[in-house]
Amino acid sequence: MKVLKFGGTSVANASNISLVKNIVSQSDAKKTIVVVSAFGGVTDLLLNAAQQASAQDQGYKSILKEIEDRHLDTAKSLIHVSAQSKVLSKVKSEINTLETLLEGAFLIGEITPRLSDKIVSYGELLSSYIINEYFIQEDLNSAYIDSRELIKTNDINGKAAVNFDLTNDNCVKFFDKDDHQVIVMGGFIASSENGNSTTLGRGGSDYTAAIVAAAINAQFLEIWTDVSGMFTANPKIVKQAKAIPHISYEEAMELSHFGAKVLYPPTIQPVLAKGISIVIKNTFEPDNSGTLITKNKNEKGKTVRGISHVENIALLSLEGPGMVGIPGISKRFFEVLSLSEISVVLITQASSEHSICVGVSADDIDRATEVVNTAFEYEIERGKIKPVIAEKNLAIIALVGDNMKSHQGLSGKMFSTLGKNNVNLRVIAQGASERNISAVIKKEDVKKALNALHEEFFEENIKQLNLFVMGVGNVGSKLLKQIYQQKKFLKENLKLNIRVIGMSNSRTMVFDENGIPLKNWEAELAAGQKADKVEFMKKVNELNYRNSIFVDNTASEEVSKTYNAYLGNSISVVTCNKIACSSAYENYKELKSLARTYNAPFLFETNVGAGLPIIDTLKHLIASGDKILKIQAVLSGSLNFVFNNFNDKTTFHDIVKQAQQEGYTEPDPKIDLSGVDVMRKILILARESGNQLEIGDIENKSFLPQESLDTTNNEDFFASLIKHEDDFQKMYKEAQDADSKLKYVAQFENGKANVGLQAIPKGHDFYNLEGSDNIVLFYTERYPNQPMIIKGAGAGADVTASGIFADIIRIGNF
Numbered sequence: 001m002k003v004l005k006f007g008g009t010s011v012a013n014a015s016n017i018s019l020v021k022n023i024v025s026q027s028d029a030k031k032t033i034v035v036v037s038a039f040g041g042v043t044d045l046l047l048n049a050a051q052q053a054s055a056q057d058q059g060y061k062s063i064l065k066e067i068e069d070r071h072l073d074t075a076k077s078l079i080h081v082s083a084q085s086k087v088l089s090k091v092k093s094e095i096n097t098l099e100t101l102l103e104g105a106f107l108i109g110e111i112t113p114r115l116s117d118k119i120v121s122y123g124e125l126l127s128s129y130i131i132n133e134y135f136i137q138e139d140l141n142s143a144y145i146d147s148r149e150l151i152k153t154n155d156i157n158g159k160a161a162v163n164f165d166l167t168n169d170n171c172v173k174f175f176d177k178d179d180h181q182v183i184v185m186g187g188f189i190a191s192s193e194n195g196n197s198t199t200l201g202r203g204g205s206d207y208t209a210a211i212v213a214a215a216i217n218a219q220f221l222e223i224w225t226d227v228s229g230m231f232t233a234n235p236k237i238v239k240q241a242k243a244i245p246h247i248s249y250e251e252a253m254e255l256s257h258f259g260a261k262v263l264y265p266p267t268i269q270p271v272l273a274k275g276i277s278i279v280i281k282n283t284f285e286p287d288n289s290g291t292l293i294t295k296n297k298n299e300k301g302k303t304v305r306g307i308s309h310v311e312n313i314a315l316l317s318l319e320g321p322g323m324v325g326i327p328g329i330s331k332r333f334f335e336v337l338s339l340s341e342i343s344v345v346l347i348t349q350a351s352s353e354h355s356i357c358v359g360v361s362a363d364d365i366d367r368a369t370e371v372v373n374t375a376f377e378y379e380i381e382r383g384k385i386k387p388v389i390a391e392k393n394l395a396i397i398a399l400v401g402d403n404m405k406s407h408q409g410l411s412g413k414m415f416s417t418l419g420k421n422n423v424n425l426r427v428i429a430q431g432a433s434e435r436n437i438s439a440v441i442k443k444e445d446v447k448k449a450l451n452a453l454h455e456e457f458f459e460e461n462i463k464q465l466n467l468f469v470m471g472v473g474n475v476g477s478k479l480l481k482q483i484y485q486q487k488k489f490l491k492e493n494l495k496l497n498i499r500v501i502g503m504s505n506s507r508t509m510v511f512d513e514n515g516i517p518l519k520n521w522e523a524e525l526a527a528g529q530k531a532d533k534v535e536f537m538k539k540v541n542e543l544n545y546r547n548s549i550f551v552d553n554t555a556s557e558e559v560s561k562t563y564n565a566y567l568g569n570s571i572s573v574v575t576c577n578k579i580a581c582s583s584a585y586e587n588y589k590e591l592k593s594l595a596r597t598y599n600a601p602f603l604f605e606t607n608v609g610a611g612l613p614i615i616d617t618l619k620h621l622i623a624s625g626d627k628i629l630k631i632q633a634v635l636s637g638s639l640n641f642v643f644n645n646f647n648d649k650t651t652f653h654d655i656v657k658q659a660q661q662e663g664y665t666e667p668d669p670k671i672d673l674s675g676v677d678v679m680r681k682i683l684i685l686a687r688e689s690g691n692q693l694e695i696g697d698i699e700n701k702s703f704l705p706q707e708s709l710d711t712t713n714n715e716d717f718f719a720s721l722i723k724h725e726d727d728f729q730k731m732y733k734e735a736q737d738a739d740s741k742l743k744y745v746a747q748f749e750n751g752k753a754n755v756g757l758q759a760i761p762k763g764h765d766f767y768n769l770e771g772s773d774n775i776v777l778f779y780t781e782r783y784p785n786q787p788m789i790i791k792g793a794g795a796g797a798d799v800t801a802s803g804i805f806a807d808i809i810r811i812g813n814f
Contacts (some may be wrong), residue, residue, distance in 0.1 A: 322384025637795020
């Protein structure tokens with residue numbers, strides 16, 4: 001014999017019920033017991049109707065009409081016209097009785113638990129009757145039994161306790177005697193020994209099926225629902241979650257207790273002792289294998305089997321010096337909660353006995369606070385115990401697996417993963433069986449925590465990076481192109497899955513929680529909402545993704561001022577924008593401190609030398625114990641391009657214009673030509689060498705005429721270059737006559753830095769520097785005479801984008 005249970009979504013309407021019939025008709029069992037829930041949503045409608053009736057709100061009548069229409073419409077869709085009269089008559093008769101019960105609640109202005117159970121039982125009574133009549137019509141050898149005749153309980157309404165001796169005896173006698181191939185019955189409902197209707201609690205249809213399966217020693221208990229089994233995590237929150245092919249009873253109980261709604265927690269208890277296998281299958285995808293639940297087979301290599309969570313949790317903490325060494329405190333604490341019918345879902349106590357902390361439903365926290373404070377009123381008044389502390393808006397997450405106890409380091413791996421993503425653990429608990437590790441976190445962090453843990457334990461070490469890109473001009477567009485081109489390579493070879501979740505330019509911004517399609521990002525951005533830096537940051541924080549990275553491709557001072565806020569929320573920052581790192585030393589220092597404190601990398605390799613590994617090399621020198629003695633460098637690809645191409649056959653104006661058009665300079669070329677850009681770069685290198693220096697400490701020997709420096713827009717600036725062409729030609733001629741080349745050089749030595757145009761003679765390391773290349777000479781204690789040299793392309797959108805990309809990958813490998 002088999003027991004098949006179909007949930008509310010499986011029997012929500014006529015088309016779904018026809019799928020149920022197909023599944024039942026294919027059963028190979030000699031006898032198949034079909035347990036059905038109320039039509040999807042009907043139980044809630046019945047409860048709402050009862051509540052409104054007891055509040056003497058006439059609105060209950062419209063709800064009753066909706067319930068009647070649902071059942072009549074479904075019956076009409078399923079039953080042939082010639083046979084409808086009998087079925088519709090029965091449905092209307094039951095609805096009339098239900099109406100009488102609701103009228104009673106309306107007249108007396110209240111609803112008792114017994115009346116509530118009687119009202120809510122009509123969902124299963126009606127669904128099971130209609131479904132059985134449909135089965136008979138479709139030539140199934142089917143019969144109907146009212147579950148209240150078989151399942152017997154005590155008189156506690158709402159969540160009655162089953163009398164298993166009487167129930168088992170009823171089931172055995174009935175199913176042995178009945179010779180129908182299919183028996184249909186409603187789940188969730190039962191009756192007391194006195195014949196009063198009772199219920200088994202929300203989700204009780206699973207429990208009904210398990211009770212029957214255990215009573216008749218069924219071969220299988222099949223739970224048919226709207227998902228293909230138990231998943232490694234909630235698939236609605238974790239898109240990468242996978243169905244678990246096989247799991248133990250104990251693991252399934254743990255997962256269902258911690259929020260895996262596909263299975264009602266008490267379901268497993270009746271079948272566990274009998275060793276009856278449970279199969280969870282999908283009504284809408286019946287060919288999927290689903291999840292098989294049996295005794296633990298100790299599968300090797302299977303440690304964490306699933307990650308689950310419970311939302312709407314609150315913490316209740318009792319603490320004080322008067323608790324230490326005093327017997328009975330814990331007893332009183334739990335007793336007062338028990339007497340108030342407040343269920344405790346998690347317990348932790350410090351070994352010092354100074355505090356006890358429990359997790360309860362958020363719905364119970366106010367009442368729990370009141371009763372505990374009342375119970376310990378004497379100790380609170382005398383300062384021996386503090387008034388109870390209540391914390392709301394929390395959730396429990398749990399790792400579950402039978403074999404976790406035989407693997408070391410799982411808890412460390414769990415807590416490390418959460419810590420890296422700035423998920424604060426409020427309380428930690430682990431059962432003696434070591435089958436689960438639980439932690440209480442902020443409710444708002446659930447999605448990030450589940451995805452981070454699932455990535456760590458189930459996704460073959462593929463790490464997902466979520467990017468929020470500000471600035472999609474020359475550099476930004478090249479970066480997006482590179483990410484698109486390398487996406488497959490990164491996933492296969494570096495185990496990195498990079499998604500761009502948000503992007504913005506100066507006009508519009510767009511977000512896509514599944515990742516913006518980079519093949520046509522321009523169209524996506526053009527159709528986005530109005531750009532707003534504050535709203536952009538708000539959305540990034542609201543999404544609260546794990547491994548979030550803010551990428552700044554702008555030269556905006558305003559954007560650079562937001563880094564503190566991003567880092568403070570554990571969002572990494574990657575930038576080619578030099579303003580932040582060359583701002584006041586205290587700000588630079590705070591950014592570095594925030595990155596360490598919140599475990600959010602702050603990387604800015606492209607601040608100096610575009611894609612060249614200048615800052616990274618410098619960091620390694622310092623980290624390995626070397627000391628920087630002197631830095632000499634040509635750090636402006638823009639200026640190097642300008643002076644490598646300027647001669648007596650060109651004009652300085654035309655070369656600068658060309659450099660701007662080809663992306664070698666900032667949008668405002670004066671930033672480069674005035675030396676400010678180079679000053680920022682040498683300042684950053686000096687600071688990364690361990691020196692405290694401000695931009696005002698750097699001597700700038702500018703080659704530009706004062707008139708050019710005083711301009712306030714590009715048009716005036718370029719006009720001034722034309723006006724002073726003779727001065728530029730004179731500088732060029734003097735260098736030529738000295739058999740030298742003009743290079744804009746930055747230098748740092750003995751705590752002092754300067755920048756300026758120099759005539760570099762033949763034989764010098766800078767002399768043959770071509771195009772827009774940069775070069776840096778590091779003189780250190782290990783390289784005092786022959787410096788370490790880094791040389792290569794130091795400007796251009798492609799190389800800058802590749803440097804930013806490298807920083808993103810570096811974060812992925814942290």
